[in-house]
Amino acid sequence: MARAGLTADRVVEAAADLADEVGFGNITISALARRFGVKDASLYSHVKSVQDLRTRVAVLAARDFAERINAAIAGRAGRDALTAFAHAYREFALKHPGRYAATQMEISPEVLARSPGHRSLIEAPPAMLRAYGLAEPDLTDAVRLLRSAFHGYVVIEASAGFRHSRPVRTSWERGLDALHIALENWPSSSREGIARG
Amino acid sequence: MARAGLTADRVVEAAADLADEVGFGNITISALARRFGVKDASLYSHVKSVQDLRTRVAVLAARDFAERINAAIAGRAGRDALTAFAHAYREFALKHPGRYAATQMEISPEVLARSPGHRSLIEAPPAMLRAYGLAEPDLTDAVRLLRSAFHGYVVIEASAGFRHSRPVRTSWERGLDALHIALENWPSSSREGIARG
DNA sequence: GTAAATTCCTAATATACCTAGGCAGGGTGG
DNA sequence: CCACCCTGCCTAGGTATATTAGGAATTTAC
Numbered sequence: 001m002a003r004a005g006l007t008a009d010r011v012v013e014a015a016a017d018l019a020d021e022v023g024f025g026n027i028t029i030s031a032l033a034r035r036f037g038v039k040d041a042s043l044y045s046h047v048k049s050v051q052d053l054r055t056r057v058a059v060l061a062a063r064d065f066a067e068r069i070n071a072a073i074a075g076r077a078g079r080d081a082l083t084a085f086a087h088a089y090r091e092f093a094l095k096h097p098g099r100y101a102a103t104q105m106e107i108s109p110e111v112l113a114r115s116p117g118h119r120s121l122i123e124a125p126p127a128m129l130r131a132y133g134l135a136e137p138d139l140t141d142a143v144r145l146l147r148s149a150f151h152g153y154v155v156i157e158a159s160a161g162f163r164h165s166r167p168v169r170t171s172w173e174r175g176l177d178a179l180h181i182a183l184e185n186w187p188s189s190s191r192e193g194i195a196r197g
Numbered sequence: 198m199a200r201a202g203l204t205a206d207r208v209v210e211a212a213a214d215l216a217d218e219v220g221f222g223n224i225t226i227s228a229l230a231r232r233f234g235v236k237d238a239s240l241y242s243h244v245k246s247v248q249d250l251r252t253r254v255a256v257l258a259a260r261d262f263a264e265r266i267n268a269a270i271a272g273r274a275g276r277d278a279l280t281a282f283a284h285a286y287r288e289f290a291l292k293h294p295g296r297y298a299a300t301q302m303e304i305s306p307e308v309l310a311r312s313p314g315h316r317s318l319i320e321a322p323p324a325m326l327r328a329y330g331l332a333e334p335d336l337t338d339a340v341r342l343l344r345s346a347f348h349g350y351v352v353i354e355a356s357a358g359f360r361h362s363r364p365v366r367t368s369w370e371r372g373l374d375a376l377h378i379a380l381e382n383w384p385s386s387s388r389e390g391i392a393r394g
Numbered sequence: 395g396t397a398a399a400t401t402c403c404t405a406a407t408a409t410a411c412c413t414a415g416g417c418a419g420g421g422t423g424g
Numbered sequence: 425c426c427a428c429c430c431t432g433c434c435t436a437g438g439t440a441t442a443t444t445a446g447g448a449a450t451t452t453a454c
Contacts, residue, residue, distance in 0.1 A: 030441055038403090041402080044442095044444080047444080049441095050442070066284040104352075110424075134424070137363050138366075138371070140368060141375075144365075144368045144372060148372070150352070151353060152344065159301070166334050166338070167248065170334075172341075174339075175342040177384035180382060181379050182377065185375075185382065203432075225411085227410055235432095235433065236410085236434060238412080246411080247410090
């Protein structure tokens with residue numbers, strides 16, 4: 001009978017699409033096999049296990065995500081870069097919830113070493129903040145706050161956590177303004193750092 | 198033979214403990230039954246399904262979480278309340294990862310109506326921010342930023358996402374300082390709101 | 395055009411979810 | 425005090441998913 005023409009890459013790509021539809025945590029070998037019209041066992045020629053599949057999806061998703069992020073912040077600095085980063089971040093997370101969740105999966109150092117996307121995603125925030133003139137360890141602290149705020153935002157938004165009437169997009173913009181102010185008035189390790197109220 | 202003495206409450210409590218050990222997404226009827234030394238089918242006298250079990254755990258966890266949060270911010274205002282809230286938040290999330298994850302689960306309006314814990318958790322942040330004098334819609338925006346930052350932080354910390362050498366706790370304190378500054382210099386809807394650098 | 399490699403299959407095991415129906419033990423009415 | 429019944433827990437069984445072993449068929453390579 002006609003073969004489905006599976007390859008590891010095609011399987012992983014389809015898994016990523018599936019993740020965007022049903023959630024990263026809900027991708028199964030069975031569903032993927034059904035999608036290709038083959039038996040479950042057939043997929044094991046291409047991926048070792050569900051866990052392996054998830055990891056590969058994570059690597060793929062990180063590559064895609066990093067691509068968007070890097071395109072967004074290229075040639076920008078300061079507030080401009082912050083805004084561009086944030087919009088690219090939110091857009092990707094909302095458009096590709098499965099892939100986005102995949103990028104947040106915990107991965108081993110070995111996988112990290114082979115995933116340019118993940119490394120790129122780690123390097124982007126500090127690069128983006130360069131124009132704010134923060135030195136270590138403030139830079140690390142600031143990056144952590146931003147990562148947290150962005151991740152928290154899209155996670156809560158994606159899970160329908162903002163039930164209010166106020167448009168989420170507007171709150172997001174205001175939050176960015178506030179973060180910009182925090183970055184410009186960063187409480188460096190020495191002083192108390194209270195700006196005017 | 199001797200009965201295990203199960204009740205819905207006891208089952209849900211044990212499920213919450215199990216969630217703290219293996220993760221909220223990994224609680225199973227089977228594991229819970231093993232823990233009680235009964236057969237899987239026996240649990241269905243007390244909960245309708247895994248989904249029902251999860252929802253009940255979410256309600257229980259929200260109650261516990263709200264208790265800690267409310268105790269922490271009672272009688273405090275402004276930065277003092279912010280700090281207390283943040284520490285209670287982080288501590289609960291790290292100490293009870295399964296319960297914390299449960300509180301973040303999407304729940305239906307009907308469940309929400311019957312979960313005082315959830316309602317309390319929704320009401321706490323705006324109450325805590327009262328002393329910052331933010332009016333709507335700024336208050337909503339500020340609450341969203343805080344919820345995002347806190348949630349993002351503990352999620353990333355719990356999944357070992359902060360690989361740097363800088364202590365997470367210290368970054369968390371600095372992030373709080375920065376958020377405090379953002380709150381005191383909140384960019385209200387009318388002006389551009391840039392504080393001194 | 396045959397040999398090797400690879401794709402996909404059947405078959406089988408293990409675990410989890412869930413339903414239907416049964417037995418027995420502890421509280422309740424006579 | 426004892427028969428009764430409610431209900432906690434059980435056995436049995438049907439479904440889905442993950443995974444392995446080994447075989448057949450198709451593609452590829454020489």
